[in-house]
Amino acid sequence: MNARNPDPTPQLHHLVVVGGTLRDWADWTDEQWSHRISELGKVADHVGANWLVIRPFAGPPDEKTPTPPARTTTVGACVVTALAECDGRRRFARAVADLQAAATPITDRAIDALLNAPADVDPDLVVIVGAGHRTPPSLMWELAYSELVYIDADWRHFGAAHLDEAIGAYASRHRRFGGID
Numbered sequence: 738m739n740a741r742n743p744d745p746t747p748q749l750h751h752l753v754v755v756g757g758t759l760r761d762w763a764d765w766t767d768e769q770w771s772h773r774i775s776e777l778g779k780v781a782d783h784v785g786a787n788w789l790v791i792r793p794f795a796g797p798p799d800e801k802t803p804t805p806p807a808r809t810t811t812v813g814a815c816v817v818t819a820l821a822e823c824d825g826r827r828r829f830a831r832a833v834a835d836l837q838a839a840a841t842p843i844t845d846r847a848i849d850a851l852l853n854a855p856a857d858v859d860p861d862l863v864v865i866v867g868a869g870h871r872t873p874p875s876l877m878w879e880l881a882y883s884e885l886v887y888i889d890a891d892w893r894h895f896g897a898a899h900l901d902e903a904i905g906a907y908a909s910r911h912r913r914f915g916g917i918d
Contacts, residue, residue: 749904751788751856752781753883755873756866757892759796762805762821770808773896774819778812780900788856789817794866794873794892796823809855818855825877828852852878864888864903866895884910 754777765773774791781789789812796802808819822828832851836843853859860883865873869887872880886903888895 749781749784749786749861749907750858751790751853751860751862752786752900752904753790753792753860753863753876753879754866754895754900755792755794755863755875756895757793759793759804759821759823760802761892762793762796762819763802765805770805770819774808774810774817775812776897777900778810778815778817780897780904781817782813782815784904786815789815790856790860791817791819792873792875793821793823794875796821816855823875825873825875825879829877848878859883862886862903862907864900866890866892866899 777791778789805819805821807821810817829848829852832848833843835851836847841847849859850857859881860879863876863879863883863885865871865885865887867887867889869889872885884907886906888899888903890899
Protein backbone atom coordinates (compact mmCIF):
# COMPACT_ATOMS: atom_id res chain seq x y z
CA MET A 738 0.00 0.00 0.00
CA ASN A 739 1.29 3.51 -0.77
CA ALA A 740 0.09 7.10 -0.99
CA ARG A 741 -0.90 6.83 -4.65
CA ASN A 742 -2.50 3.44 -4.15
CA PRO A 743 -4.62 2.91 -1.02
CA ASP A 744 -5.48 -0.57 -2.36
CA PRO A 745 -3.82 -3.50 -0.48
CA THR A 746 -2.62 -4.98 -3.81
CA PRO A 747 1.02 -6.11 -3.56
CA GLN A 748 3.28 -3.24 -4.56
CA LEU A 749 4.11 -3.07 -8.23
CA HIS A 750 7.28 -1.09 -8.79
CA HIS A 751 8.08 -2.28 -12.31
CA LEU A 752 5.64 -3.65 -14.89
CA VAL A 753 6.53 -4.96 -18.34
CA VAL A 754 3.97 -5.42 -21.11
CA VAL A 755 5.04 -7.54 -24.09
CA GLY A 756 2.93 -7.64 -27.21
CA GLY A 757 2.81 -7.30 -30.95
CA THR A 758 5.54 -7.83 -33.49
CA LEU A 759 8.11 -5.36 -34.69
CA ARG A 760 5.95 -4.96 -37.83
CA ASP A 761 2.87 -4.16 -35.69
CA TRP A 762 4.89 -1.55 -33.84
CA ALA A 763 6.29 0.03 -37.01
CA ASP A 764 2.78 0.34 -38.48
CA TRP A 765 1.52 2.50 -35.61
CA THR A 766 1.30 6.27 -35.90
CA ASP A 767 2.67 8.66 -33.31
CA GLU A 768 -0.92 9.37 -32.26
CA GLN A 769 -1.64 5.66 -31.69
CA TRP A 770 1.54 5.34 -29.62
CA SER A 771 0.73 8.43 -27.56
CA HIS A 772 -2.73 7.04 -26.81
CA ARG A 773 -1.42 3.55 -25.88
CA ILE A 774 1.34 4.91 -23.65
CA SER A 775 -1.03 7.34 -21.92
CA GLU A 776 -3.75 4.73 -21.41
CA LEU A 777 -1.47 2.04 -19.98
CA GLY A 778 0.58 4.60 -18.05
CA LYS A 779 -2.52 5.83 -16.22
CA VAL A 780 -3.28 2.28 -15.05
CA ALA A 781 0.33 1.70 -13.97
CA ASP A 782 0.46 5.03 -12.14
CA HIS A 783 -2.87 4.34 -10.42
CA VAL A 784 -1.47 1.17 -8.82
CA GLY A 785 1.69 3.00 -7.75
CA ALA A 786 4.14 1.62 -10.31
CA ASN A 787 7.30 3.60 -10.89
CA TRP A 788 8.07 2.06 -14.29
CA LEU A 789 6.11 0.55 -17.15
CA VAL A 790 8.22 -0.86 -19.98
CA ILE A 791 6.52 -1.94 -23.20
CA ARG A 792 8.34 -4.30 -25.59
CA PRO A 793 7.35 -6.21 -28.73
CA PHE A 794 6.81 -9.93 -28.36
CA ALA A 795 9.00 -10.74 -31.35
CA GLY A 796 10.26 -9.66 -34.69
CA PRO A 797 12.42 -11.80 -36.94
CA PRO A 798 15.96 -10.40 -37.04
CA ASP A 799 15.98 -10.55 -40.84
CA GLU A 800 12.70 -8.65 -41.16
CA LYS A 801 13.08 -5.54 -43.31
CA THR A 802 11.02 -3.48 -40.90
CA PRO A 803 12.31 -0.16 -39.65
CA THR A 804 12.85 -0.19 -35.90
CA PRO A 805 10.43 2.22 -34.24
CA PRO A 806 12.11 4.80 -32.02
CA ALA A 807 12.19 4.37 -28.26
CA ARG A 808 9.49 6.42 -26.58
CA THR A 809 9.62 7.60 -22.98
CA THR A 810 7.16 9.77 -21.12
CA THR A 811 6.04 10.25 -17.55
CA VAL A 812 2.39 9.61 -16.69
CA GLY A 813 1.73 10.85 -13.18
CA ALA A 814 4.70 9.46 -11.26
CA CYS A 815 5.24 6.48 -13.59
CA VAL A 816 7.94 6.49 -16.26
CA VAL A 817 6.56 4.72 -19.34
CA THR A 818 9.02 3.51 -21.96
CA ALA A 819 8.37 1.66 -25.22
CA LEU A 820 11.50 -0.12 -26.44
CA ALA A 821 11.44 -1.96 -29.78
CA GLU A 822 14.09 -4.54 -28.91
CA CYS A 823 13.01 -8.04 -29.90
CA ASP A 824 15.89 -10.36 -29.08
CA GLY A 825 16.65 -10.95 -25.40
CA ARG A 826 19.85 -12.84 -26.23
CA ARG A 827 21.19 -9.91 -28.23
CA ARG A 828 20.28 -7.52 -25.41
CA PHE A 829 22.15 -9.76 -22.96
CA ALA A 830 25.21 -10.03 -25.23
CA ARG A 831 25.20 -6.25 -25.78
CA ALA A 832 25.02 -5.66 -22.01
CA VAL A 833 28.04 -7.91 -21.43
CA ALA A 834 29.95 -6.23 -24.27
CA ASP A 835 29.12 -2.78 -22.86
CA LEU A 836 30.39 -3.82 -19.43
CA GLN A 837 33.59 -5.20 -20.96
CA ALA A 838 34.14 -2.04 -23.01
CA ALA A 839 33.73 0.08 -19.88
CA ALA A 840 36.07 -2.21 -17.91
CA THR A 841 33.22 -2.80 -15.46
CA PRO A 842 33.14 -6.14 -13.65
CA ILE A 843 30.51 -8.43 -15.15
CA THR A 844 28.18 -9.21 -12.26
CA ASP A 845 24.50 -10.01 -12.03
CA ARG A 846 23.89 -6.53 -10.57
CA ALA A 847 25.70 -4.82 -13.43
CA ILE A 848 23.77 -6.85 -16.00
CA ASP A 849 20.52 -6.21 -14.10
CA ALA A 850 21.13 -2.48 -14.24
CA LEU A 851 21.56 -2.53 -18.02
CA LEU A 852 18.77 -4.96 -18.88
CA ASN A 853 16.15 -3.49 -16.53
CA ALA A 854 16.85 0.13 -17.50
CA PRO A 855 15.21 2.53 -17.15
CA ALA A 856 13.93 0.76 -14.01
CA ASP A 857 16.32 0.04 -11.18
CA VAL A 858 14.58 -3.14 -10.03
CA ASP A 859 13.52 -6.43 -11.62
CA PRO A 860 9.98 -6.45 -13.02
CA ASP A 861 7.32 -7.48 -10.54
CA LEU A 862 4.87 -8.35 -13.29
CA VAL A 863 5.31 -9.26 -16.95
CA VAL A 864 2.09 -9.14 -18.96
CA ILE A 865 2.32 -11.21 -22.14
CA VAL A 866 -0.27 -10.24 -24.73
CA GLY A 867 -1.36 -13.11 -26.98
CA ALA A 868 -1.50 -16.88 -26.76
CA GLY A 869 -0.65 -18.26 -23.33
CA HIS A 870 1.68 -21.00 -24.43
CA ARG A 871 4.79 -19.05 -25.46
CA THR A 872 7.25 -16.90 -23.62
CA PRO A 873 8.61 -13.91 -25.50
CA PRO A 874 12.11 -14.10 -26.97
CA SER A 875 12.37 -10.36 -26.31
CA LEU A 876 12.71 -11.14 -22.61
CA MET A 877 15.29 -13.46 -21.21
CA TRP A 878 16.74 -11.97 -18.08
CA GLU A 879 13.50 -10.43 -16.80
CA LEU A 880 11.52 -13.66 -16.51
CA ALA A 881 13.40 -15.25 -13.60
CA TYR A 882 11.85 -13.32 -10.71
CA SER A 883 8.76 -11.84 -12.34
CA GLU A 884 5.18 -12.98 -12.12
CA LEU A 885 3.86 -13.79 -15.60
CA VAL A 886 0.29 -13.10 -16.62
CA TYR A 887 -0.89 -14.06 -20.10
CA ILE A 888 -3.71 -12.01 -21.60
CA ASP A 889 -5.35 -13.60 -24.62
CA ALA A 890 -5.92 -10.46 -26.66
CA ASP A 891 -4.78 -9.00 -29.94
CA TRP A 892 -2.01 -6.44 -29.39
CA ARG A 893 -3.85 -3.86 -31.50
CA HIS A 894 -6.79 -3.97 -29.08
CA PHE A 895 -4.90 -4.37 -25.79
CA GLY A 896 -5.82 -1.55 -23.43
CA ALA A 897 -6.42 -0.36 -19.89
CA ALA A 898 -9.04 -3.02 -19.08
CA HIS A 899 -6.62 -5.78 -20.08
CA LEU A 900 -3.84 -4.32 -17.93
CA ASP A 901 -6.30 -4.01 -15.02
CA GLU A 902 -7.17 -7.70 -15.51
CA ALA A 903 -3.48 -8.67 -15.40
CA ILE A 904 -2.86 -6.59 -12.28
CA GLY A 905 -5.88 -8.25 -10.63
CA ALA A 906 -4.45 -11.68 -11.42
CA TYR A 907 -1.09 -10.57 -10.00
CA ALA A 908 -2.75 -9.27 -6.82
CA SER A 909 -4.31 -12.66 -6.12
CA ARG A 910 -0.98 -14.51 -6.22
CA HIS A 911 1.57 -15.38 -3.59
CA ARG A 912 4.92 -14.27 -5.01
CA ARG A 913 7.65 -16.89 -4.83
CA PHE A 914 10.44 -14.88 -6.49
CA GLY A 915 11.57 -17.79 -8.63
CA GLY A 916 11.00 -20.41 -5.95
CA ILE A 917 8.41 -23.12 -5.68
CA ASP A 918 5.90 -23.74 -2.89
